[in-house]
Amino acid sequence: MEDLSLHILDIVENSLMAGASLVSVAIEEDLQDDRMAITVADDGRGMEPGFLARVTDPFVTTRTTRRVGLGLSLMQANARSWGGDLTVHSRPGEGTTVRVWFQRCHIDRPPLGDWPRTLFGLILTRQEVDFYYCHRVGEQEFELDTRELKVELGAEALADPQIMALLRGQVVEVLGQMGVEQVPALPLEP
Amino acid sequence: MAKLKISDLAKIKDQVTASTSLREGGAQVKVTVHMGTCGIASGARTVLNAVMDELEKSGRKDVIVTTSGCMGLCSAEPLVTVEKLGDEPIKYSYVDDPKMRQIFNRHVLEGEIQTQWVLAKGSEQ
Numbered sequence: 001m002e003d004l005s006l007h008i009l010d011i012v013e014n015s016l017m018a019g020a021s022l023v024s025v026a027i028e029e030d031l032q033d034d035r036m037a038i039t040v041a042d043d044g045r046g047m048e049p050g051f052l053a054r055v056t057d058p059f060v061t062t063r064t065t066r067r068v069g070l071g072l073s074l075m076q077a078n079a080r081s082w083g084g085d086l087t088v089h090s091r092p093g094e095g096t097t098v099r100v101w102f103q104r105c106h107i108d109r110p111p112l113g114d115w116p117r118t119l120f121g122l123i124l125t126r127q128e129v130d131f132y133y134c135h136r137v138g139e140q141e142f143e144l145d146t147r148e149l150k151v152e153l154g155a156e157a158l159a160d161p162q163i164m165a166l167l168r169g170q171v172v173e174v175l176g177q178m179g180v181e182q183v184p185a186l187p188l189e190p
Numbered sequence: 191m192a193k194l195k196i197s198d199l200a201k202i203k204d205q206v207t208a209s210t211s212l213r214e215g216g217a218q219v220k221v222t223v224h225m226g227t228c229g230i231a232s233g234a235r236t237v238l239n240a241v242m243d244e245l246e247k248s249g250r251k252d253v254i255v256t257t258s259g260c261m262g263l264c265s266a267e268p269l270v271t272v273e274k275l276g277d278e279p280i281k282y283s284y285v286d287d288p289k290m291r292q293i294f295n296r297h298v299l300e301g302e303i304q305t306q307w308v309l310a311k312g313s314e315q
Contacts, residue, residue, distance in 0.1 A: 006230050013259065070228075114239075125223075153203060167202060
């Protein structure tokens with residue numbers, strides 16, 4: 001995975017496969033303690049304790065198409081190499097929470113990547129699922145809730161790529177004000 | 191703690207009323223980007239961004255883009271399925287940004303199947 005937003009996308013896809021109707025993603029950046037934490041919580045079908053205990057084992061998966069499941073094991077191995085770890089809490093019928101944390105300025109920590117585009121890709125392609133996103137940097141906090149957006153703009157607006165592009169622009173702006181790392185603009189053609 | 195929210199919802203709201211009044215009928219084409227760990231690692235997000243970008247440019251309201259999980263053919267990822275109403279789904283393999291844009295503009299919009307990149311016809315199972 002090239003950047004953190006791909007890891008987040010991967011974990012969110014697990015939530016979607018578990019039949020979640022609400023997925024929440026929280027990104028917390030603590031500049032003083034040089035920590036970064038990402039929490040993905042869903043209200044999907046959850047996991048049995050026996051499966052949960054083995055969930056970060058790459059040779060464990062619910063899929064029947066092949067016998068390896070790499071998403072969580074990959075993220076855990078990476079988090080450990082960046083001075084952190086990954087934990088999974090889950091109960092059948094109550095959903096799953098994946099929490100990963102690591103040193104924010106660790107030299108091997110990849111950039112956040114284009115998280116706003118990733119998030120809006122999810123919102124646009126998964127109309128039936130609600131997303132809650134919260135980003136904290138020090139004392140500042142940004143929130144986005146598709147349930148609120150549906151009330152404010154109407155459910156149809158969330159299926160419209162042009163409107164979502166406008167909204168994404170605003171999210172990028174607010175995150176920029178908070179000091180969240182931005183995706184560098186593409187280099188100009190020579 | 192300072193809470194920040196999107197400020198300019200009013201401006202976006204105007205856009206909504208302008209655009210949703212144009213929406214008519216149901217979806218005619220469905221584009222599915224396969225987004226398992228394998229797909230994501232091999233570039234499915236780039237493909238999804240490309241199709242979203244083209245959809246936004248085209249202004250078409252009868253195309254839906256969605257994602258699904260791993261199909262079991264990880265070595266051929268990123269995979270994309272294009273399904274036109276009433277036709278058998280077409281699966282494309284090793285899709286990237288330019289291929290996705292071409293598939294969107296030629297196949298999704300014009301109905302011209304890009305046979306050079308087709309992996310299979312029909313649904314899995």
